[in-house]
Amino acid sequence: MRVDFAFLASAGEGTACVEGLGPVVSHCAGQTPGEVFHALGEPDVVTVERERVDLELLRGLTEFCAVYPNPDAVAACGDRFGEKRLLDSAGIASAPYRIAQSAQDVPAAATQLGLPVVVKNPTEGYDGKQQWHILDEQQLQAFTEQNPPGAWLVESRIAFEREISLIAARSPNGDVKVYPPTENRHHEGILITSVAPADGLEERIAQTGAQNIRTLLETMNYVGVMAMECFVTADSLLVNELAPRVHNSGHWTMNGDVTSQFENHLRAILGLPLGATSGNQHYGMINLLGDYDHPELLTALSADAHLHDYNKSPAPRRKRGHINVSSQDRDAVLTELARHHDRLYG
Ligand code: ATP
Ligand code: MG
Numbered sequence: 001m002r003v004d005f006a007f008l009a010s011a012g013e014g015t016a017c018v019e020g021l022g023p024v025v026s027h028c029a030g031q032t033p034g035e036v037f038h039a040l041g042e043p044d045v046v047t048v049e050r051e052r053v054d055l056e057l058l059r060g061l062t063e064f065c066a067v068y069p070n071p072d073a074v075a076a077c078g079d080r081f082g083e084k085r086l087l088d089s090a091g092i093a094s095a096p097y098r099i100a101q102s103a104q105d106v107p108a109a110a111t112q113l114g115l116p117v118v119v120k121n122p123t124e125g126y127d128g129k130q131q132w133h134i135l136d137e138q139q140l141q142a143f144t145e146q147n148p149p150g151a152w153l154v155e156s157r158i159a160f161e162r163e164i165s166l167i168a169a170r171s172p173n174g175d176v177k178v179y180p181p182t183e184n185r186h187h188e189g190i191l192i193t194s195v196a197p198a199d200g201l202e203e204r205i206a207q208t209g210a211q212n213i214r215t216l217l218e219t220m221n222y223v224g225v226m227a228m229e230c231f232v233t234a235d236s237l238l239v240n241e242l243a244p245r246v247h248n249s250g251h252w253t254m255n256g257d258v259t260s261q262f263e264n265h266l267r268a269i270l271g272l273p274l275g276a277t278s279g280n281q282h283y284g285m286i287n288l289l290g291d292y293d294h295p296e297l298l299t300a301l302s303a304d305a306h307l308h309d310y311n312k313s314p315a316p317r318r319k320r321g322h323i324n325v326s327s328q329d330r331d332a333v334l335t336e337l338a339r340h341h342d343r344l345y346g
C-alpha cells in the first residue's frame with residue numbers, strides 16, 4: 001500500500017502555498033479546494049506544519065482526502081480564545097484569564113485578575129511577540145495609550161517554578177504515545193533550551209500532564225503530533241498553550257534512542273504503528289538564535305551532539321538551527337548544553 005501525503009502551509013493573508021515532501025507546489029489565492037487537491041498530486045492525506053493556515057481551504061480539502069489533524073483542532077489550537085474554551089470545557093487548568101474586546105477593556109480585566117498580567121494577541125505572535133507583560137499601573141496605562149487594535153487575552157502572570165511541555169502522537173485508531181515531560185528554559189519569551197526527561201518532577205504533576213494531553217487528543221479526535229506547553233507552580237500544572245504540530249521543545253527527539261516527533265507525526269497520519277516515545281537516555285536541545293559561526297560550532301560539538309541547521313538567513317534572535325545532545329549521563333547532557341550556551345549567549 002502506498003499512502004501519499006502533503007503539507008499545507010499558508011503564506012499570509014489571502015495566499016497559501018502547499019509544500020509536499022519533495023517538490024514544493026504553490027497555488028494562487030482563490031483556487032478551489034479541488035484545484036489545490038489536484039495541484040498537490042491528489043494525496044491520500046493532507047497535514048499542516050503550522051496553525052495559521054487557510055482554514056476554509058483546509059475544511060474544503062476534507063471533501064477530497066483525509067486532513068490530519070482535523071481542521072477544527074487546528075482552528076482551536078491556533079486561537080488563544082479557542083484554546084481557553086477547549087481547556088475549560090475539558091476541565092484542564094490554565095492561567096486565570098479574561099477576554100478584553102479592545103485595548104480599552106484591558107484595565108478592567110487586569111483589575112479583576114489583579115496585576116501583574118500578560119496581555120496576548122489571540123491569533124498572532126510567537127517567540128513572545130505580540131504579548132505584553134504588564135507589571136504595574138504605569139505599564140497598563142502605556143498599553144491602553146498605545147491602543148493596539150483588536151481583542152486581547154488578559155492572563156494572570158504566573159509565578160511559575162518551571163516550564164515543561166508534553167508532546168504526544170495519536171493515530172486514527174486512537175493509539176496515543178506520550179513523550180516524557182520536557183523542561184524548557186526561555187529568555188524574553190523565546191525558547192532557548194529543552195531537557196528531557198524533566199528532572200525531579202513530582203509524579204503527580206507528570207501524571208496530570210500526560211493525562212491532560214491524552215484528554216485533549218481524545219476530545220478533539222486529533223490525529224498527528226500535538227504539543228502542550230505548561231507552567232509548573234508550587235502545587236499545580238497550568239497549561240499555557242497548545243500547538244497542533246511538531247514543536248520546537250520536541251526537537252530533541254530527532255537524535256538518540258526515541259522515534260523523532262516528525263516521524264511519529266507521519267506514522268500517525270499514515271495510520272502506521274507509532275514509534276517509541278521513551279528511551280534509556282537523557283536528551284537536550286539548545287536553539288541557535290541570530291548570528292552564529294557555523295564552522296566554529298561544528299568543531300565544538302561533542303561526540304553525542306548533532307547540529308541541525310535550517311538554512312535561514314541571520315536576523316536578530318531568529319531561530320536558525322539547534323543542537324541536540326543525548327547521553328545516558330544526564331550531567332554530560334547538561335554540561336554540553338551549558339558549554340554551548342556560554343559560547344553562544346555568554
Ligand atoms: P511560542 O514561541 O512558544 O509559541 P508565544 O509567543 O506563543 O510563544 P507564550 O508561549 O504564550 O507565547 O509565552 C511565551 C513565554 O512567555 C512563555 O513560555 C512564558 O515564559 C512567558 N509567559 C507567557 N504567558 C505567561 C503567563 N501567563 N505568566 C507568566 N509567564 C508567561
Ligand atoms: Mg505560541
Ligand code: MG
Nearest residue numbers: 127229240241
Ligand atoms: Mg509558547
